[in-house]
Amino acid sequence: MKHIVYISRAVHALTDYDLQHLLDQSRRDNAENGITGVLFYSHGNIAQLFEGEEATADALYERISQDGRHSHVRKLIDRSIAARSFSEWSMAFHPLAAESFEALQGFLLPHRVPPAPATLPIADALLVELVRLAVFGPDPSQPYHHIVAPTL
Amino acid sequence: MLRQLQAGVATLEGPDLRYSFVNDQMRELVGEAKPGQRVADQPGQLPSSLLEVLPRIYAAGEQYTVKACACGPQHCYDLSVQPYHDEHGAMAGLLLLAVDVSEQEAARQRAHELALTTRRLDARLRVLTETAPLVTFTTDAQGKVTYVSPQWYRFTGQPPTADLTAIWPLLVHPDDRLRVLYEAEAARRVGAGWNFEYRLRRYDGAYRWMLSRALPEMHPPDAPVFWHGALTEVHQERELSEARRRGEAELRFLADSIPELVWTASAEGLVDYYNQYTLEYTGLTKEELGPTGWVGLLQTEEQAAAARRWVQSVASGTEFEGEYRMRRHDGVYRWHTIRARQLSDGSGPRWFGTCSDVEEQYRLRQVLQTQYDELSRAHHNLDTFVYAASHDLRQPTNNLRGLFEELRRSATFADPEQALMLQMVDAALTQLDDTLIDLATTVRTQRQQQEPVEVLDMALVLEEILLGLRPEIMQRGARIEVLVGDAPGLRYSRANLRSVVHNLVSNALKFSHPVRPPHIVLRSYHTPDDQPVLEVQDNGLGMHIDNPAHPVFQLFARQHTHVDGTGVGLYLVQRIVSSQGGHVTVTSTLGEGTAFRVYWTVPAA
Numbered sequence: 012m013k014h015i016v017y018i019s020r021a022v023h024a025l026t027d028y029d030l031q032h033l034l035d036q037s038r039r040d041n042a043e044n045g046i047t048g049v050l051f052y053s054h055g056n057i058a059q060l061f062e063g064e065e066a067t068a069d070a071l072y073e074r075i076s077q078d079g080r081h082s083h084v085r086k087l088i089d090r091s092i093a094a095r096s097f098s099e100w101s102m103a104f105h106p107l108a109a110e111s112f113e114a115l116q117g118f119l120l121p122h123r124v125p126p127a128p129a130t131l132p133i134a135d136a137l138l139v140e141l142v143r144l145a146v147f148g149p150d151p152s153q154p155y156h157h158i159v160a161p162t163l
Numbered sequence: 164m165l166r167q168l169q170a171g172v173a174t175l176e177g178p179d180l181r182y183s184f185v186n187d188q189m190r191e192l193v194g195e196a197k198p199g200q201r202v203a204d205q206p207g208q209l210p211s212s213l214l215e216v217l218p219r220i221y222a223a224g225e226q227y228t229v230k231a232c233a234c235g236p237q238h239c240y241d242l243s244v245q246p247y248h249d250e251h252g253a254m255a256g257l258l259l260l261a262v263d264v265s266e267q268e269a270a271r272q273r274a275h276e277l278a279l280t281t282r283r284l285d286a287r288l289r290v291l292t293e294t295a296p297l298v299t300f301t302t303d304a305q306g307k308v309t310y311v312s313p314q315w316y317r318f319t320g321q322p323p324t325a326d327l328t329a330i331w332p333l334l335v336h337p338d339d340r341l342r343v344l345y346e347a348e349a350a351r352r353v354g355a356g357w358n359f360e361y362r363l364r365r366y367d368g369a370y371r372w373m374l375s376r377a378l379p380e381m382h383p384p385d386a387p388v389f390w391h392g393a394l395t396e397v398h399q400e401r402e403l404s405e406a407r408r409r410g411e412a413e414l415r416f417l418a419d420s421i422p423e424l425v426w427t428a429s430a431e432g433l434v435d436y437y438n439q440y441t442l443e444y445t446g447l448t449k450e451e452l453g454p455t456g457w458v459g460l461l462q463t464e465e466q467a468a469a470a471r472r473w474v475q476s477v478a479s480g481t482e483f484e485g486e487y488r489m490r491r492h493d494g495v496y497r498w499h500t501i502r503a504r505q506l507s508d509g510s511g512p513r514w515f516g517t518c519s520d521v522e523e524q525y526r527l528r529q530v531l532q533t534q535y536d537e538l539s540r541a542h543h544n545l546d547t548f549v550y551a552a553s554h555d556l557r558q559p560t561n562n563l564r565g566l567f568e569e570l571r572r573s574a575t576f577a578d579p580e581q582a583l584m585l586q587m588v589d590a591a592l593t594q595l596d597d598t599l600i601d602l603a604t605t606v607r608t609q610r611q612q613q614e615p616v617e618v619l620d621m622a623l624v625l626e627e628i629l630l631g632l633r634p635e636i637m638q639r640g641a642r643i644e645v646l647v648g649d650a651p652g653l654r655y656s657r658a659n660l661r662s663v664v665h666n667l668v669s670n671a672l673k674f675s676h677p678v679r680p681p682h683i684v685l686r687s688y689h690t691p692d693d694q695p696v697l698e699v700q701d702n703g704l705g706m707h708i709d710n711p712a713h714p715v716f717q718l719f720a721r722q723h724t725h726v727d728g729t730g731v732g733l734y735l736v737q738r739i740v741s742s743q744g745g746h747v748t749v750t751s752t753l754g755e756g757t758a759f760r761v762y763w764t765v766p767a768a
């Protein structure tokens with residue numbers, strides 16, 4: 012088992028439709044592949060933690076880093092873990108039409124994201140908090156307006 | 164037969180050149196020309212240049228072909244004229260042939276238009292390539308330079324006659340020349356483009372950094388024959404980034420030479436650089452540390468708070484500072500001051516951090532604090548002792564004086580020397596009493612100046628005192644409970660309170676039971692009539708309370724002779740508390756433990 016954390020920038024701002032499509036596809040494939048974790052998206056800023064079997068996780072990272080929807084993909088951590096910290100895979104973002112998303116499986120409003128699970132080593136929990144801050148800004152209930160340096 | 168020809172045919176008879184035969188196709192050119200009509204009267208679309216030469220051809224009577232072109236509404240024709248003769252060989256007329264050349268004509272027209280467009284595009288391209296602030300060039304597969312735009316000549320100052328292929332490598336900076344030639348050649352060999360930078364000599368002899376980019380002109384499946392490219396000056400950008408690179412490299416060198424932990428982090432708070440010393444201190448690699456690994460090096464209980472503080476600093480951009488114990492490669496924790504500040508410049512905010520080892524200072528501070536506590540307590544005890552002793556010695560002195568008066572009155576002395584001695588004893592007794600009074604007043608006035616009364620935070624003060632007793636506590640494995648919730652504050656002299664508690668707790672530790680670790684409970688509370696009390700309860704040896712042979716609060720009274728002690732402690736406690744109007748009680752069970760209760764009297768404000 013391992014987990015991987017990366018951050019990236021969307022090439023174009025993702026629409027509600029794009030996000031929902033990504034949510035549907037990823038949830039389906041991740042459930043199939045035993046991948047769990049969480050993805051943050053706001054105003055083109057992307058960060059994701061996912062965990063799974065070594066080979067599956069590596070293959071997924073390979074696919075994601077080649078995905079043309081985003082660029083500047085930067086891996087922050089790639090480490091073996093003893094056990095999972097997430098029970099499923101979910102995605103947190105600010106949809107324009109929030110009402111139509113609220114009932115969706117695996118969707119979270121950014122300020123409803125629970126704090127990093129206590130089973131994560133402290134360094135990785137801190138990492139998750141920092142990338143969450145980088146994506147959503149200091150107040151996750153507000154859509155994030157300042158620009159994260161693209162050199163990420 | 165003539166009718167079936169895929170061409171226009173007409174015959175013009177006699178010297179007047181009258182139409183005799185006209186096929187359908189020819190009608191497109193000559194229209195409704197009737198047999199017998201003169202061609203000059205009904206020329207239709209026949210071009211005038213042709214009409215002019217027709218009589219002359221007839222007159223010459225020779226085989227002659229003119230070429231002319233005429234267009235009807237639908238087609239275009241090439242016209243030719245030939246004389247024909249009758250059966251006697253005499254001149255009979257002219258045969259006019261019109262071959263349909265519409266297709267060729269259209270093609271020619273298209274070619275013409277294409278040429279025009281090409282010329283226009285060409286002109287545009289030329290203007291653009293010659294005015295854009297970059298050099299454009301073309302080389303062939305052998306590396307021969309077949310074109311450079313005029314900017315190149317302007318930049319290099321070379322004459323237009325220069326042999327480009329030979330000269331351009333000579334204008335490249337000697338340090339870059341081989342690399343450039345090699346890279347360009349390698350790209351040409353595999354049919355790829357290139358993208359590299361080099362220094363090119365300017366007209367004034369200065370070398371300027373240029374960016375050269377070229378792509379092959381592809382016509383699959385053929386191998387490319389030409390490479391077209393552009394050369395842009397990137398000197399300033401390059402110098403800037405060079406300076407930045409140099410600055411960064413120098414900074415890193417500096418950071419790597421310092422025996423301190425130094426690191427930098429991105430605007431998001433993710434550490435992207437640890438100096439050499441950090442790796443040595445932690446015994447970890449950059450990868451093992453990762454962007455947040457530092458937090459895992461702190462003492463477990465301090466990690467969560469430190470992580471929260473860091474997130475907070477990153478969110479608000481405010482300085483991070485704190486004292487933490489950090490694990491060294493050998494597992495030893497040492498105290499560090501961790502500091503990080505955000506620097507914002509043109510290239511976006513970044514964090515710069517240091518962790519300075521303050522273990523020595525920390526230790527020194529602790530030792531000093533303990534010694535200071537020790538000293539000030541000793542000093543205070545001494546003061547109190549002197550005060551109490553001088554006070555208590557006055558009683559026997561007075562008794563002595565009374566007895567002496569009695570003696571002088573009842574006894575008679577014959578020897579005059581003895582009278583002198585009596586006088587001297589009297590004087591000595593007076594002096595003793597005065598000295599005792601002086602001593603007591605001196606100490607008391609000093610004490611009053613030194614010891615301001617203040618509202619003490621019991622939790623804090625007790626913790627401080629216990630800190631001073633840490634070696635003993637650790638040594639005996641004592642467990643100490645502090646319960647101050649009921650009376651958390653007390654108006655009293657800090658030094659007095661310290662003396663009292665210190666003595667009671669060290670007593671409790673000293674007289675602990677040999678078979679069980681000491682368990683001491685400090686409880687601060689109020690009596691029903693609101694007097695503050697401090698209770699110190701232990702599970703130690705216990706003592707005889709009402710044994711007149713072993714009084715508890717007497718000077719030099721000692722309950723357990725097998726335990727070291729001066730016998731001053733409890734006496735002092737009693738004196739301090741009662742000097743302020745309070746009192747101390749004690750309950751004890753031998754072998755089970757003792758409880759002292761100090762009833763404070765709060766000094767008037």
Ligand SMILES: Cc1cc2nc3c(=O)[nH]c(=O)nc-3n(C[C@H](O)[C@H](O)[C@H](O)COP(=O)(O)O)c2cc1C
Nearest residue numbers: 036037040041057059061071074075076078080081
């Ligand atoms: C930001 C981002 C996150 C993604 N996360 C996942 C994911 O968690 N699981 C997944 O299967 N695909 C994810 N994808 C999609 C993959 O990149 C890829 O499109 C998908 O796995 C289908 O790959 P395939 O077309 O090669 O089968 C993500 C794409 C992007 C842009």
